[in-house]
Amino acid sequence: MSASTHGGTAGSVLVDYDDAVRRYDPVIGIEVHVELGTATKMFDAAPTEFGADPNTQVTPVSLGLPGALPVLNRTAVESAIKIGLALNCQIAELCRFARKNYFYPDVPKNFQTSQYDEPIAFDGYLDVELADGTVVRVEIERAHMEEDAGKNTHVGGATGRIHGAEYSLVDYNRAGIPLVEIVTRPITGMGDRAPEVARAYVQTLRDIFRGLGVSEARMERGNVRADVNLSLRPTPDAPLGTRTETKNVNSFRSVERAVRYEISRQAGVLDAGGTVIQETRHWHEDTGVTTSGRVKSDAEDYRYFPEPDLVPVAPSRAWVEEIRATLPEAPVARRRRLQTEWGYADAEMRDVVNAGAIELIEATVAAGAAPAAARKWWMGELARTANTEGVELADLPVTPEQIGQLQGLVDSGRINDKLARQVLAGVLAGEGSPEEVVTARGLEVVSDDGALLAAVDDALAAQPDVADKIRGGNLGPVGAIIGAVMKATRGQADAARVRELVLERVGQG
Amino acid sequence: MSTINRDEVARLAGLARIDLTQDELTRLAGELDVIVESVARVSEIATPDVPATSHPLPLTNVYRDDVPEEPLPVADALAGAPSAEGGRFAVPQILEED
Amino acid sequence: MAGRHLAGEDATGAATGSTGDLTRMSAAALAEALAAGTLTSVEVTQAHLDRIDAVEGSLHAFLHVAHDEALATARDVDARRAAGEPLHALAGVPIAVKDVVVTKGMPTTAGSRILEGWVPPYDATLVERLRAAGMPILGKTNMDEFAMGSSTEHSAYGNTHNPWDLDRIPGGSGGGSAAAVGGFEAPLAIGTDTGGSIRQPAAVTGTVGVKPTYGGVSRYGLIALASSLDQAGPVTRTVLDSALLHEVIGGHDRRDSTSLPEPVGPLVESALRGRTGDLTGVRVGVVTELNGEGYQPGVRARFDESLDVLRGAGAEIVEVSCPHFEYALAAYYLILPSEASSNLAKFDGMRFGLRVEPTDGPVTAERVMAATRGQGFGDEVKRRIILGTYALSAGYYDAYYGSAQKVRTLVQRDFTAAFERADVLVSPTAPTTAFRLGEKLDDPMAMYLNDVATIPANLAGVPGMSLPNGLSDDGLPVGFQILAPARADERLYRVGAALEALLEAQWGGPLLDRAPELPTSAAAATTTAAEGSVR
Known part of the structure; x- marks a missing residue:
């Protein structure tokens, strides 16, 4: 040349x-x-x-x-x-x-x-x-x-x-x-x-x-x-x-x-x-x-x-014939089967295919996550991360099994969505499995009523006028108390449960 | 059927990557013409119904298991090289495209 | 194998014979003496090295003599024997190896300038087996460049001379191995045979040479000439010695895809059985097409006498026809150059060996390759590469290479039919005795005709042996060829050993005893070496 x-x-x-x-x-x-x-x-x-x-x-x-x-x-x-x-x-x-x-x-x-x-x-x-x-x-x-x-x-x-x-x-x-x-x-x-x-x-x-x-x-x-x-x-x-x-x-x-x-x-x-x-x-x-x-x-x-x-x-x-018996199904047929099994819309499935996420989602579902949740992780938070870092989804330092575990923690109520994103960040940062990150970072939802009640009491005591209004039947300011409790527990409380406890405490429950 | 002239020998020498002198071209053209004329008689009996034999004995399916063996030490690999640099064989500039 | 009496009375006689020289002993006799402790490998190896030093100036059979390595192996074997280690039957018996076989740490040139100075980083499988058997390697023997030739005159490193007449060729391509064994420089040697390069040199030097069944000896580490034809084998002075060596180097090798899966047959047993001289019930086929025109009268006469000897031993002589053999030479001179043109492509000055830069113009990889090959290859190699390139090139493939492969099928069919009527086939090995150095150098076709009787075996992959069966009218040795079906190499040894025993009984000893003494002075060495390099 x-x-x-x-x-x-x-x-x-x-x-x-x-x-x-x-x-x-x-x-x-x-x-x-x-x-x-x-x-x-x-x-x-x-x-x-x-x-x-x-x-x-x-x-x-x-x-x-x-x-x-x-x-x-x-x-x-x-x-x-x-x-x-x-x-x-x-x-x-x-x-x-x-x-x-x-x-x-x-x-x-x-x-x-x-x-x-x-x-x-x-x-x-x-x-x-x-x-x-x-x-x-x-x-x-x-x-x-x-x-x-x-x-x-x-x-x-x-x-x-x-x-x-x-x-x-x-x-x-x-x-x-x-x-x-x-x-x-x-x-x-x-x-x-x-x-x-x-x-x-x-x-x-x-x-x-x-x-x-x-x-x-x-x-x-x-x-x-x-x-x-x-x-x-x-x-x-x-x-x-x-x-x-x-x-x-x-x-x-x-x-x-x-x-x-x-x-x-x-x-x-x-x-x-x-x-x-x-x-x-x-x-x-x-x-x-x-x-x-x-x-x-x-x-x-x-x-x-x-x-x-x-x-x-x-x-x-x-x-x-021995080799033929070990072959996986053809990609097009497989996609159709998985789309039906997962209940994805056509557009959703196309996005998954184009992102090269089929195997990842399949493995995540196999690890126990619901198909919708698996798609949400891989096509949402993880797709954004991969995009930012300019790598393929498969090359991110997280396994489908870990995403399955993460979703399992959400499903069992041990963490909420917001905490789950922090846990994922920990996994991606190489801090270990979701379980290990939860423990190490202390990110578990506080579900212990005793601990929550103490926080509720503290909040009520700190804002006596607000407490009085609620006692008086005005439920409008209850959000202020919940906010104070969430802040005190660094977001690890279940907000719905906090609201129940506040109302119980002021006699409105 | 054989017509091996100097131009043909030059073309073949190019394919075979051998520099030949003018004398060699002339001599080889003459010799190869004689040889080719003599060996061309194989086509007399090579009728379409006769299958070709590429291997003298009919072995098939000789395989090796996919298990690595110790490679040559790099010093041994390069020991015979006319020129080497940084663990690699040094060769003159490559002009033609692969 | 240990404990088998190999040498017998004949060999003992040789050991104590007229010269009392260790180099006159057969390998079988040396093996017995080593096993019995009456000789050491150092003594045997040193005796051969001394002989090499004395006569190499006359013969020029070697391209490299490995004094130190050979003696180191000999010392090691002697020590292991002294320590009571079980050893191979041929442990301590030295051997010469044709320079087309790669030897780790020992120069290997294949007789070509293009490989001058190359030291391989690995051993051929057969060399590994020689080393494992404890056989000291005396050195590397001369040959026609890349095994292309029938006279060893195409070596880039000078001629080898025939021990029977130093003005004559020792055959080729393995003239060095044949001359080394015939000249008592080595009891055993390795040769390779693509179209007769073991058998024809054996014939013209009065030695024994065997081309095993294709795939019987690993080709891993043989610098390939024509991959579908090449086969390594023994060069010796007796049939039994060939059997002993064949058993060392033969058998399956996982590094060679064309290696036969089975172990080597009972070759030594067959040779020992043959030495009784009884061939009752054996059908010997005389190939009409290999017994016709073009043979020197003395070659024909010795062949006919040998048939009488076989008949006397109880063999039944039948005539068989192989009508396609007349096309074998033509097919061979298409298949060989074609495969060689590809096999020799790797010699390009990039990774090993000679590198030549063009004298003018740009220094590019393409031009360096062409310059290296132009200067590194000799005339015969260039001739065959160009011929092979032609035969494979677009538009000619069907007429030449394709047709030649069909002839190959027809030659195989001829063999199959012939072996239905005969257990072995026989012919003279070569049409003439050794010709004079230079006599055919300018006539390639005349040179090629030397191989007419040996080539069919390579095309079909069947085994063949040449053994001496007398002297022609010119006083030079003649060879007798025996061919057997593929994978029936043991038949060569039985029939060959029988003929050898009966002929030696007639002659009153080995044919080589009648060869002239070689000049051994240093002066002779210098003169002959100088002459040898004039080409």
């Missing part, structure tokens, strides 16, 4: 999105790579700890040293089959790995071990729900296993040791991490909703990976990476146009934005009478544009051939 090819829209202008989708039919295709959460690499017993020091998670196999040989990770195969089944795919009766030959310093063997014409899973679909509840079926062409590459860090020229030139440092910790690549068939007929469909598809896949337990699926760590193919055609019955492939779009929002941008850009190229170049493009998160990368040409010749160092994978039907 050189600077001169950066201006992808040279000679044309971006077309207004609404205008573009009125005059062109967008067709999308999405390739998602997910890093499996196995303890070891795809073909190698090297550990896969995230964030380890460079080149400390490598063996002769992951370094591609002469003589080293691959042996396939059974758990990775099982995860790939799980993903295939969750995407309603056929599972191959026999499939092989192939070598994809290309030279690149972060690919230690200078070939990637992948699957070429024999993927482990193929011919599936995924139902994806959009924000308004519309369900779109995305057809899956294939899901196959492969290995990740290492990481290059570019170093500037000034401090370079290689003749003072610019150079790169390579860490092979990531080399060999198991990947499953999921490829859709062309997604057509989405019109102006194409960007939204792309986003919802990737989001649904993320939910599936988590639900299956095959990956932590953290976008920000690059566990899930999307490549978005897009082409335009004048009408839905025209042949497919030339597509671009926008690489490494690594957040849900970016998926949507990248598709939108490419629609506007390609419409501009076509409007100007130009032709879209088949190429790889790069997404720039900061500026929200794609720029030209490498032009795909016939020179790209990967010389695939069956990997002789690995034997074919022939998962028995018994194993496949």
Whole structure:
């Protein structure tokens, strides 16, 4: 890539999105790579700890040293089959790995071990729900296993040791991490909703990976990476146009934005009478544009051939069925079931889904909270906190079990809502469980009548004129006494009970 | 069917990332043409009904349990490197995009 | 295995024979003497190191001699034996290892400039097994670069010479291992065989070489040439010694996905049984297609005589046809370069080995890789990488690599049919005796034709052995090849040991006793080494 090819829209202008989708039919295709959460690499017993020091998670196999040989990770195969089944795919009766030959310093063997014409899973679909509840079926062409590459860090020229030139440092910790690549068939007929469909598809896949337990699926760590193919055609019955492939779009929002941008850009190229170049493009998160990368040409010749160092994978039907029996239900079906069980309105459920709070609420309900209360916590106080701190709900330092306990304290009357928020603050501050925070901070509702009566008597004695008025039947100033009692008990009294005691004490009860 | 000329050898050398001299290009074109002509006879008997054999013995489903082993000490990993820095392999500037 | 009488009278005779030299003893005889306490491993190992020092200048069989490590292992084994520890049958018997096998802490070059100075951080599985058996490693033997060749002339580090005639090639690619064993520098050696690189050098040096069933010996730590063809195996002076070594290095390895799951068969038992010389009921198939044109008259004559010997031992000789073998060479020279072009991609100057910067223009990773490979690889390696790149490239795959894989199926079917009629198949190992150094260096196709009889076994994964069966009219040794069905390696040992016993009875001793004495002076060493580097 050189600077001169950066201006992808040279000679044309971006077309207004609404205008573009009125005059062109967008067709999308999405390739998602997910890093499996196995303890070891795809073909190698090297550990896969995230964030380890460079080149400390490598063996002769992951370094591609002469003589080293691959042996396939059974758990990775099982995860790939799980993903295939969750995407309603056929599972191959026999499939092989192939070598994809290309030279690149972060690919230690200078070939990637992948699957070429024999993927482990193929011919599936995924139902994806959009924000308004519309369900779109995305057809899956294939899901196959492969290995990740290492990481290059570019170093500037000034401090370079290689003749003072610019150079790169390579860490092979990531080399060999198991990947499953999921490829859709062309997604057509989405019109102006194409960007939204792309986003919802990737989001649904993320939910599936988590639900299956095959990956932590953290976008920000690059566990899930999307490549978005897009082409335009004048009408839905025209042949497919030339597509671009926008690489490494690594957040849900970016998926949507990248598709939108490419629609506007390609419409501009076509409007100007130009032709879209088949190429790889790069997404720039900061500026929200794609720029030209490498032009795909016939020179790209990967010389695939069956990997002789690995034997074919022939998962028995018994194993496949065993795995199928362990699968959780599909996300759309599950959402519908939970919405009915929880009694949420459509809009409430959508908010929960969009906030990624389904699992959290489900676990909170399982911990004993009423569904309405669980939603109130996660979508209210906690959503505000997460938003303020710029983190995901799931990353807050509180567990659904703790929210369940917290709500249990409210339900039993030991704390009120106001106290509950203080208890939650304590939990979030790392002071322990709700129970421990209540004890440590002394936040329990004072329900001991003896203690309350003493406070009531003190308040009445301190304001004799007010006490007289109440005794005289004027209940208007009773609030002043209650306020004094609440203040004296630092808000831990039950106000209704205080009122009863005040009236009892002055003979009006 | 074989027509391996110097241009073709140059294209292949590019794919294989090997610098060849002009003399080598010329010599290899001649040698490879002879060799390819000789080995091309495999297609005489490779009819569509014959399955391909990629592995000499028919093993399947050879797996490893997902249990980590001790990785190489980083010093060993880098010991053979032509250049290294900060625990990483130092390589010349990478121009082409992945 | 301990307690089995391996060497017998012959070996005892050799031990006390004309030279009285420890280096003339078989591994079986050395093992017995070590177990009996009449020899120490230090004595045995030192004797071989002395022999290496004396004749290496003539042979140049080694790329690295590990004096100190070998003696350290020998001392350790002697101490453990003295302490009464139970030891492996071959404990204390030294061995040479082909330089294509990685050895932790010991330089490994695969005969290539591109790996000059590389010291692997790990051991090949078979090396781990040699170490676990307490076998001192004498050093690393010379070979054609990345095992590509049939003469060892393609080594980046100079020729190895044939102990029978120093002007001739020792075979290849494992010429170093064959010359080391044939020249009495080592009683045992490890070779690797992708298309005949154990068997053909054995044939032209009068030694025994075995290519086990594919998957029978772990490939973990073998620098791969063609992954679906490569197999490591023993290089020795007797069939029994091969069986002993094969049992050490064979058997399942979890680090090699293509490793056979079963333990190694009763090889030593089969060899001992074969030595009785009785082959009653054994059907020996002569492959028509490996017994036709192109064989030197002396090679044909010795082959026919050996058939008579087998017939005399009670074997039934049948003729079998393998019609697709004539396509095997063509298929092999597509499959091997294709796999090699990919296997050798990792040698790029980024992570290990040689790094060469381009002489002009920008220093980028791409250009450094190309410059490193351009200078680091020799002609034959470049030739085969380019050929393999061609065979795999888009548009040619079906015609070349795809078709070659189909031929492979047909060759396998030929073997299956042949083994229904015969228990083993036999042929001459190589069409000629050792040719002169330089004779075929400029004619790649002529060089490739050397492997015509050995290649079918690699394509089908079946085991094969070469053992000496006499001298041709030129006074040079000839090899006899035995092939068995996959996973029936023990048949090689039974038939091979029988033929060996009967032939040695005719000859009145091992064939190698007739090899000329090698010059041992230091002056000779210097001169020959200098000549050897002229290419």
